[in-house]
Amino acid sequence: MRGRPHSARAALIAAACLALVATLLAPATAGADLLTPEAGPTENAVKIDTLYKIALYLGLAIIGSVWAMLFYVLFRYRGRRGRSAPQISGNLALEMGWTLGASAVVVALTIITYVFLPDIRNPAESGPASLAEARGKQAAVNQPVPEGEAVEIQVSGQQYLWRYQYPNGTFSFEEMVVPRDQTVILKIKANDVVHSWWIPQLGGKQDAVPGYTNETWFKATKNGVFEGQCAEFCGAGHPAMGARVRVVDPEDYQTWVERQKRLVEEGQELAQEQRDQIQQEAATP
Amino acid sequence: MATPEYAARAPEIIIHGEVPRDRARWIDWVTTTDHKKIGILYLFTTAFFFLVGGVEALLMRIQLGSPDNTFLDPTTYSQLFTLHGTTMIFMVIVPIAAGFGNYLVPLMIGARDMAFPRLNMLSWWLLVLGGAVLYGSIFWDPPAAGWTSYAPLSSRNFLPGNGIDAWILGLHLVGISSILGAINFVATIHNMRAPGMTLSRMPLFVWTILVYAYLILIALSSFAATLAMLLIDRNFDGAFFDPQAGGDPVLWQHLFWFMGHPEVYIMVLPAFGMVSEVIPVFARKPIFGYRAVAAATAAIAFLGVLVWAHHMFTAPMALGVLGFFMIASFAVAVPTGIKIFNWIATLWRGNIEFRLPLLFAVGLVAQFAMGGMTGVMLAIFPVDWQLHDTYFVVAHMHHVLFGGAAFGLLAGLYYWFPKMSGRMMSEALGKLSFWLLLIGFNVTFLVQYSAGLSGMPRRIAEYSGSGLTEYNVISTVGSFILAAGALVTVANVFWSIRKGRHAGPDPWRANTLEWFTPSPPPEHNFDVIPTVRSLEPMKDIRRSVQEREAALGDGEVTEPPAKQPEPIP
Numbered sequence: 001m002r003g004r005p006h007s008a009r010a011a012l013i014a015a016a017c018l019a020l021v022a023t024l025l026a027p028a029t030a031g032a033d034l035l036t037p038e039a040g041p042t043e044n045a046v047k048i049d050t051l052y053k054i055a056l057y058l059g060l061a062i063i064g065s066v067w068a069m070l071f072y073v074l075f076r077y078r079g080r081r082g083r084s085a086p087q088i089s090g091n092l093a094l095e096m097g098w099t100l101g102a103s104a105v106v107v108a109l110t111i112i113t114y115v116f117l118p119d120i121r122n123p124a125e126s127g128p129a130s131l132a133e134a135r136g137k138q139a140a141v142n143q144p145v146p147e148g149e150a151v152e153i154q155v156s157g158q159q160y161l162w163r164y165q166y167p168n169g170t171f172s173f174e175e176m177v178v179p180r181d182q183t184v185i186l187k188i189k190a191n192d193v194v195h196s197w198w199i200p201q202l203g204g205k206q207d208a209v210p211g212y213t214n215e216t217w218f219k220a221t222k223n224g225v226f227e228g229q230c231a232e233f234c235g236a237g238h239p240a241m242g243a244r245v246r247v248v249d250p251e252d253y254q255t256w257v258e259r260q261k262r263l264v265e266e267g268q269e270l271a272q273e274q275r276d277q278i279q280q281e282a283a284t285p
Numbered sequence: 286m287a288t289p290e291y292a293a294r295a296p297e298i299i300i301h302g303e304v305p306r307d308r309a310r311w312i313d314w315v316t317t318t319d320h321k322k323i324g325i326l327y328l329f330t331t332a333f334f335f336l337v338g339g340v341e342a343l344l345m346r347i348q349l350g351s352p353d354n355t356f357l358d359p360t361t362y363s364q365l366f367t368l369h370g371t372t373m374i375f376m377v378i379v380p381i382a383a384g385f386g387n388y389l390v391p392l393m394i395g396a397r398d399m400a401f402p403r404l405n406m407l408s409w410w411l412l413v414l415g416g417a418v419l420y421g422s423i424f425w426d427p428p429a430a431g432w433t434s435y436a437p438l439s440s441r442n443f444l445p446g447n448g449i450d451a452w453i454l455g456l457h458l459v460g461i462s463s464i465l466g467a468i469n470f471v472a473t474i475h476n477m478r479a480p481g482m483t484l485s486r487m488p489l490f491v492w493t494i495l496v497y498a499y500l501i502l503i504a505l506s507s508f509a510a511t512l513a514m515l516l517i518d519r520n521f522d523g524a525f526f527d528p529q530a531g532g533d534p535v536l537w538q539h540l541f542w543f544m545g546h547p548e549v550y551i552m553v554l555p556a557f558g559m560v561s562e563v564i565p566v567f568a569r570k571p572i573f574g575y576r577a578v579a580a581a582t583a584a585i586a587f588l589g590v591l592v593w594a595h596h597m598f599t600a601p602m603a604l605g606v607l608g609f610f611m612i613a614s615f616a617v618a619v620p621t622g623i624k625i626f627n628w629i630a631t632l633w634r635g636n637i638e639f640r641l642p643l644l645f646a647v648g649l650v651a652q653f654a655m656g657g658m659t660g661v662m663l664a665i666f667p668v669d670w671q672l673h674d675t676y677f678v679v680a681h682m683h684h685v686l687f688g689g690a691a692f693g694l695l696a697g698l699y700y701w702f703p704k705m706s707g708r709m710m711s712e713a714l715g716k717l718s719f720w721l722l723l724i725g726f727n728v729t730f731l732v733q734y735s736a737g738l739s740g741m742p743r744r745i746a747e748y749s750g751s752g753l754t755e756y757n758v759i760s761t762v763g764s765f766i767l768a769a770g771a772l773v774t775v776a777n778v779f780w781s782i783r784k785g786r787h788a789g790p791d792p793w794r795a796n797t798l799e800w801f802t803p804s805p806p807p808e809h810n811f812d813v814i815p816t817v818r819s820l821e822p823m824k825d826i827r828r829s830v831q832e833r834e835a836a837l838g839d840g841e842v843t844e845p846p847a848k849q850p851e852p853i854p
Contacts, residue, residue: 016720033738033739034735034738035734035735035738036738037668037671037672037738038671038738038739038740045671047667048667048668048670048671049671051665051667051668052662052665052668052671052672055661055662055665055668056662059658059659059661059662060658062658063654063655063658066625066629066654067651067654069629070629070632070647070650070651073629073632073633073635073637074632074637074647077568077632077633077634077635077636077637078637078639079569079636079637079638079639080636083636084569084636085568085569085570085634085635085636086570086634087570087571088570088571088573088634089571089572089573089574089575090573090574090575090576090577091573091574091630094630095574095577095623095626095627098622098623098626099577099619099623102618102619102622102623103619105618106612106615106616106618106619109615109661109665110611110612110615113611113665113666113667114608116667117667120667120670121604121667159443192437192442192443193435193437193438193443194435194437194438194534196599196673196674198674198740198742200671200739200740203670203671204599204667204669204670204671204673205599205670205671205673205674206599206601206670207599207600207601209534209535209600209601210437210528210529210534211528211533211534212535212601213601214599214600214601216670227740228740229742229745230742231599231673231674231675231742232435232599232674233363233430233431233435233438233674233743233744234438235363235438235443236358236359236360236363236429237359238359238363238744238745238746239359239745239746239747239748240359
């Protein structure tokens with residue numbers, strides 16, 4: 001028991017270590033998506049995904065070699081009776097070497113990040129995709145989206161609901177409708193506590209902080225529904241604070257915002273009528 | 286060869302009898318000023334809170350074990366993760382290092398006690414009091430804003446109950462406890478080292494405790510002010526963090542993380558120190574690059590106070606600020622990498638004894654490397670925009686704090702338990718515990734990276750299917766394996782205290798001065814405080830004993846004389 005395991009037992013332990021690593025990595029490598037973030041049809045999410053993959057592969061290579069060294073050393077220099085270890089207490093050249101090596105990796109990672117940053121951070125050019133008839137319809141609403149310009153949507157978080165306000169002044173809750181191939185710029189605010197806007201497939205998250213306006217963007221090149229939810233704990237209802245983005249054809253988007261504006265106005269008029277009615281009833285004794 | 290001074294004095298180990306007690310035993314314990322007893326009190330206190338925090342974690346894992354589960358309601362769930370985080374960080378990992386430090390620092394530097402023994406006792410009492418205040422709240426209204434208590438959620442408008450106030454008061458008390466403890470460590474380590482123990486001959490664990498103490502002084506004293514600001518906001522109409530009255534919620538985040546990130550290093554550095562003690566002993570080689578390892582400790586601490594805003598990459602901040610904090614966070618990887626390389630180089634060409642402390646120490650090296658790697662990935666701020674506040678972060682943080690710090694602390698427990706109790710821990714139970722913990726830990730947390738990458742935010746009490754179920758089921762199963770592993774170690778401690786094999790003063794043939802004393806050491810630690818000639822004084826002492834015995838010609842040399850270690854200037 002004095003710390004001199006038989007080589008068979010040591011080999012068994014080494015095999016167990018490898019088996020553990022293998023079982024843990026096998027499902028991970030089987031489906032590539034297990035190891036990478038969600039990336040939908042928008043440039044910023046794709047670029048984040050690529051940057052992440054570069055860091056991941058670099059990291060796995062480093063971790064792999066560290067583990068290989070560690071397990072090799074543990075196996076190769078396992079205790080044997082009668083052997084004594086050389087009393088080495090350092091090697092300046094070697095230590096300088098790995099310090100500089102680690103620093104070089106860090107510098108490389110910084111450079112790579114800044115190469116990718118502009119495409120992730122700066123909104124892409126809005127597409128010319130808006131069809132002629134859609135443009136005609138745009139002219140009909142108060143604040144049209146001219147060709148090549150971004151759609152700006154005000155996102156406000158409140159316990160436990162997202163509210164979106166569109167360029168023409170109308171609004172919706174929870175589900176945001178946006179035109180395909182148009183750059184959508186989100187101005188993110190909060191009305192009560194800190195929330196965080198995140199649709200994984202449409203790029204990174206940005207916090208909604210009361211008193212601040214945070215900004216992010218996406219430009220979806222495919223129609224579809226993309227799910228997400230508030231990512232900053234905001235109270236007991238946090239898990240239920242969902243968010244959804246529906247990407248539609250530009251002309252459908254125009255139809256939708258106009259209809260939404262009409263519905264909201266009708267609703268508001270109706271509510272006003274009811275309020276007036278109630279006030280009148282209250283005023284008459 | 287001249288007879289060394291310590292050999293000329295009296296290197297024999299003198300066993301002392303029991304000191305007669307005139308008080309009930311429990312009164313003796315709760316009023317003691319002996320650093321060893323206080324250390325043990327700390328260890329039992331933190332072990333208790335570790336079990337409490339662990340049960341909270343298991344309850345959360347049960348809740349997440351199936352989609353749309355109704356086992357816990359969202360309010361209870363938020364109270365649980367708030368208490369789990371607060372407990373594990375402030376009541377377990379920080380004070381557990383204080384417990385080991387208390388017990389070991391005076392022994393390792395050749396002192397008879399800490400510099401301020403009564404202050405030491407006060408620190409423990411404040412810790413207990415802080416824990417009582419925090420947990421007292423569960424009978425009324427537990428805090429429910431997460432361990433980060435982000436403003437304005439933590440303001441009275443949104444959480445009107447007294448939970449957050451209990452959290453503030455509890456952490457104030459624990460914070461003062463840690464600060465007083467840190468002052469004590471700094472005073473002890475700077476002033477009470479044995480003759481000959483220069484800073485460059487100080488054991489690496491003591492180095493990490495010294496740096497830990499300085500970090501506590503920086504981080505927790507600022508946090509005391511931060512907590513006071515929240516207290517004023519909540520109770521005296523302050524508006525430090527209230528945007529409606531001109532305050533700023535982002536200010537809370539800055540102030541909180543200015544404590545919160547150094548806190549990570551407060552938690553891992555002592556564990557690193559333990560690994561730096563354990564690996565050379567069981568590799569039968571001196572630590573490779575002692576100066577580099579000590580310097581890396583200081584470098585990690587220095588950089589560690591410059592990286593806090595990497596917790597806030599999604600908050601509204603200028604791009605240049607994000608860049609600064611990204612590069613500073615990357616930089617931490619360099620001294621951390623140095624430590625990992627030095628540990629591996631220490632093992633290289635060693636004669637490695639696979640005893641329990643070494644297993645746990647190697648567990649830390651392997652798993653911390655992984656936690657460090659995912660940390661670097663998170664530090665890339667555009668990548669963090671995807672990963673922030675997801676289970677990727679949960680997995681990363683547990684990789685660092687459980688796979689890293691906790692494994693290091695367990696290495697320390699298995700290594701120093703014979704010194705503290707006079708008995709060895711069971712090898713069989715220890716190995717069982719190690720493998721259960723290693724497997725349980727990885728099963729629990731590796732899949733959480735994938736859950737986060739698939740879009741699962743942290744701190745959600747429920748989720749709906751859509752590919753997250755498998756990850757969460759695996760993670761929940763893993764958490765129970767992990768819990769079993771932890772319980773085996775607890776059982777091992779209680780079994781070994783009574784039934785363990787007698788250890789003798791130096792069961793591991795170790796390098797540092799605590800092994801010069803009997804196990805457990807007498808109240809005054811040393812009859813004669815030896816003069817320290819090198820980094821590994823016990824090797825010198827063993828050699829001089831052998832030489833003397835050989836000179837006396839009684840032939841009782843039990844082991845071949847070890848090769849001369851290279852003296853460290």
